[in-house]
Amino acid sequence: MQKQTFLKKFKLSSGQLNVAHDENLKDLNTKNNLLLHLMHELAKAKSKERLFSLTTNYSLKIFGAEVCAIYFPNETKRKLTAAYISSSEAAQKGIAEINLIRQLPLNSDYPLSRSFRKKKVLTAASEIPVSLKKVGIKSGIFFPVLLKEEALGVFALFSNRRTSFSSEDIKIGELIGLHLGLKMHNQDLLSSVKVQNETLELLQNSVGEGLALHGPDGVIYYANRAISHFFGNTASTIGLRREELIGNWDKYHKYKATRLYDIEEMKKTVYEDKKPFLGGLMIIHSNPPKVIEANYYPVIKDGNFAGMAAAYRDVTKERKQEQDLATNFKRIQKERDRWNAVFSNVDEAVCLIDREFKITHMNSTCENFSGMGLRQVLGQNYYKVFKCHTGNGLYYPDFNPLEKILITKEPIPYEEYLHTNASSEDVWVGVSASPIKDASSEIQEIVLVIRDINSVKEIEKAKSQFVSVASHELRTPLTVINGYLSLLINGDLGDFSDSQSRQQLREVLNKVYNETERLTDLVSDLLNVSRIEEKRVQLNRKEYLLKEVIDEVVEELGYVAFQKKVNLRVERTNKEAKTTAFFDKSKIYEVLLNLVDNSLKFTNPGGEVVLTYWQEDEKVYVAVKDNGVGIPKKLQSIIFEKFQQVPGSYLKENRGTGLGLFIVKSLVELHKGHLEVWSEPGKGSKFTFSLPRKFA
């Protein structure tokens, strides 16, 4: 029970306590032998605890003492405290009392304290505490534990003999005290170095970087654990030559490596130039692959080159991010290029404006449209660049067709208005506007697509003009028919009882009949024009003799010519009679009928209309020539347009629909042929058209 308390109090193991009874020690008879053994053991001791236990236990034997203890000053330096106490078997019977000497004031008169202060060996006999006396202790001797003239503590021996320490004992004690001081110092040094090493190792193994030190010969003499993480090698890399580590990578490591830098250049930089080589990259083909950045530094020790420090960093993530970024950037760039191409190549003018209608961007079509360069218009109000108006004098801000987009936030599908261009011309534009909204649905910009619809508007205008003229032309015969019929009904033309009024009736009916004929022709021509303009005319082409169609036309109009006393004839030889071409017979018949009919109309009695035709290269030509009134030069270019007639008194008798030549020209051109006119007022006219012989 007492032993247990003792053990507990001094935190000692029972083995340590029993060292004194070690069988081996029985053979060591002499003090010197014991001392030598102690010195030997101390040399191997790796902790202070071991130093103390060895010292105290051996001392019990060497000195034949009952109790041996080692004291050191406490932190406050006011007390000496027993760091270790050993006692003989006999003394252990009164172990409880030994506790009482565990600590004592540093400044007390007790020889133990004085021994520390004076750094001297002191003995005690009468001063033995009562508690020790109770267990039979009669004397004590105290040796200072010294290091370089400095007292570290006290090594104390208590004996049950009154005077048991010889001068030899004192010398041995002094030696032990001195040796212990030295050993303790060594232990301190050792542990501080160990702590330093541990800290350093902790640091090196905690960092993510792989670190290796190569000697001047290139052999690795230090490598931290992270190295293996990088290169996947399981064996230690220490002792490997640089060439082995780097040069024969695949042999020594689990994975293949591809270096992305010049190893020779690296060696030269670090080993010869003694400069850092930074940012070398290598790919380790692990799964997934890793990208390692390698930095190499020369190691300079005491001014001399001592090898190379290598630091490896896993930059896989950064590289991937970089690569992703680059890929994304490329993709975005490609996308942007594509949109730019679309943006700058569309026929529509595209313009971007902000909430204040200031221009932020426009494409080249828009630049052309505005007559200004992008730089000139950037930041300018849209309405300043594009002077939009309604046509009746309303301009911005009174006319602001885009304003509603800011309120409704909805696109404006299409609106038409006028825009005064850079040359001060009014141009019809069709504008679509779409808002570009941000995440909170606020309008950031507005995209405007502006189309030049001037040509469309012109076509529309031409169409409505055509309708206007056409209805005018239709109303004219209707006016005559309606007028005469109303006269007949009202009895203005008499009761037809006499031959004179019956004659007048016949004349009136004849006029009405002529006007209905004219109306029929007009309606038929209008339908033809409409078919031509809508490209609904189908050609049924076959190979025909030109002679056939020409003879048919001459036969058809022979009576008209005869009545008008105009000589209508065809000039041809046998050779020409065999000329053929591919054409739609009914259409070419119509062409020729129109041309001959025109010539007859504008040729005075006694004149002639001559038809000729011939073949030249791969074309056939047909000409209708008259010696009629002719066409003034300035009008020759417009006679092929719709509703254009040559003014002049002769027209009154020779009224047509005003559509004939337009239809003729269109039909010839549908055959990929060509129609031209020669005319001289007073001398006559000649219309010539060509047709390709073969149907390609």
Place this chain on the structure above:
Amino acid sequence: MSDKLTVLLIEDEKEVAQLYRLKLTLDGYSVEVAEDGESGLKKALEIKPELIFLDIKMPGMDGFEVLKHLRESEVTKKTPIVILSNFDEQEMIEKGLTLGANEYLIKSQFNPAELSAKAKTWFNED
């Protein structure tokens, strides 16, 4: 003959001119016809008609031009001029009235009797 009121018909459509001439003559007017703008203008200044019916679409000088000249001349400045045309576009009607025509009639909507009645109203106003 001299007590008859003279109507000048400037009209290039021969059949239309004949039709109107027939009815107006039957109704007791002295009718003169000009078949184009130039001769119409010349005739108007020459015969000083009491009323002019004027067509618009004519080869050469059109009705509007004739009207302009007629209104510029002291002789015909105040002569009633009725445009008689088969164009019924609003802008043409407005143009005619702006240039000084007293009335604009659509031919196909007026038969000869109605035209004669119109003429009568103009003479009654005189």
